[in-house]
Amino acid sequence: MHELTRELFVKNDSKIVMLVADGLGGLPLEPGGLTELETARTPNLDALAKRGVQGGSIPVAPGITPGSGPGHLGLFGYDPLKYQIGRGALEATGIGFELGPNDVACRGNYCTLDAQGNISDRRAGRIPSEESAPLAAVLRNVKVPGVEVFVEPVKEHRFVAVFRGPGLGGHVHDTDPQAVGVPPLDPAAADPASQKTADVAREFVAQARKLLADQPKANGLTLRGFSPRPSLPSYEEVYGLRAAAIAVYPMYKGLARLVGMDLAGKAQTLGEQLDVLAEKWNDYDFFFIHFKYTDSTGEDGAFQAKVARIEELDQVIPRVTALDPSVLIVTGDHSTPSYLKSHSWHPVPTLLVSNCCRYDGLEAFGERQSLRGGLGQFEAKHLMTLALANAGRLGKFGA
């Protein structure tokens, strides 16, 4: 698809806003009931529905439940089956560590080793974050010649290690043996180009063991999910768009950075995100606004709280439309039904408004309405092409 958009994109003064309500789609609590979105009082979204076009966005493929990574890559127009982000790289992205082209990232677990060096607890008793965070600072004392080493704390027994240097291939096997009573595995290259990385990792582990030797629980570590920086073409390259991300959480900022968006502002609330949108309006062509709480309330199984978060989102819609975007999209990266307390595969209600969308006569925004909408059911990866088209930013294919 990007082969087409690269060839066809044109530039103009249009503005595109993609408002992503994470985990927007839902389910009723019982057959015949209403979903969270259908329950919510959303006069502003419903007003948009009356002049827009709706559809159901399939994040990856029918039946496939995506994580945040594939969910957002799809919305950004990057085929999530083609662009798979390694676990280490996603973990680094998720804590806001910006990977460079010479970086290899991996996920680390602190573990407990017995006197023989065998693992007695693969998660070091799930030590609390307050105890594990200072250990990252300790591990930063590891020195490997010719390579920069970064260690960042994650939650509980987890951390991220990044090795930066020339000639570091990204494919090293996990050192977690997935068992207790045996020692951690030696880092082993999965291809010849990653031999140096395996050597660096071995040296890192050896020094780390000495630095952690006196720890009561976290006296060892395992490394998993070695992966290079994902190589994604940028929004500028494939769409000709200067793009800004207005997000609060590191994961979504990181995903936006992977496709070359600028991070705009330092908003901590939805209101502040809208402030940033207005401030930066003249500086960018495309704005990705991420709203987290429709997902987290869904994950909690808190139906009414999710309804309230949707209503909160509805309330700021007039602040977006006041800027008169050429194209306004409201969607989600996946469904997170409170009923399931988890991400799900169900299509995500998606609304697109422009002065040349073919409006479909629907009166409200919701799961059942979106079934009858003019966008039909479509794979998320096509949404950006629709956005560009509605913004007058795509030329004709063929003569």
Added chain:
Amino acid sequence: MHELTRELFVKNDSKIVMLVADGLGGLPLEPGGLTELETARTPNLDALAKRGVQGGSIPVAPGITPGSGPGHLGLFGYDPLKYQIGRGALEATGIGFELGPNDVACRGNYCTLDAQGNISDRRAGRIPSEESAPLAAVLRNVKVPGVEVFVEPVKEHRFVAVFRGPGLGGHVHDTDPQAVGVPPLDPAAADPASQKTADVAREFVAQARKLLADQPKANGLTLRGFSPRPSLPSYEEVYGLRAAAIAVYPMYKGLARLVGMDLAGKAQTLGEQLDVLAEKWNDYDFFFIHFKYTDSTGEDGAFQAKVARIEELDQVIPRVTALDPSVLIVTGDHSTPSYLKSHSWHPVPTLLVSNCCRYDGLEAFGERQSLRGGLGQFEAKHLMTLALANAGRLGKFGA
């Protein structure tokens, strides 16, 4: 898609039932009329529709009419354009001959040869099955050193030959010259690995000619569609499912065997099939139930008879739901409109019921309802992924 399902499947105690009404989809006899399914009185299917989700299953691709092979492979989640079953292998499968890994199957036609050895009738006057069946027994007397030879009668002038032995490649050109007045072609290998197969086929033909020399019409033969056993990964491998097929006809049992399903019971009627379902309920995770007569009545152009068969199917639905399957799917491998007296390309009304399907508010099961259903129109190959998702048997893709 199987790369994903292999990676993501999880096991649990759920039960999935896929009830395939062969050729289910139909057409009205005149514009504005009702289809067979819409005409049928189906209170039980309609009750399922009220708590399920509908859609239109596209067997292969828009406009493509499938045979039974691709139709079922699609429903089983095997891309029918990727997994093409050779003609000989399908013919063997269709008569219940279970191919082994060292087998090459081909379709045979008896033909009539004149005194010069030229073909005067490519189908031996379409001799009736009663006359041709004993010829298969005659041909079993062919002896080829190091190779087992199987010959099985099919309808009229047709038979199946299977050569079993080590080193038999599956690619030999047809010997039917598609013309009269010329002799049958010599079996010729289409690749070096199939030279031995071509030699075996040549010896088979030479001996067969002697054995058939006194036949008034069927004194010669041609061989077509040489093909090895199709290599399909099993349901256990790609879905983690213990699967059972409850079918009456050899073709459907054979297709189920190709994807590693067990053949359960010896049912001859729909009622007996439901008996088997109940008996085997605890032994399997997935049940494929095949109902033939919606197709055969469609092929006959017998609109009312097809309506009656659909009503017969509706009557057993309570026996399925009494078992409380986690996921119940009612679909067909393709449409067989009585109006066309043949298979067709039209999307097949498909109904999925689970406790986490996003029900779509429809009140009945039928072609027009399915157009407005929550599954939209989808390629049949995605149905198994949806089934697994609804059964809680698929993990999350990406973090």
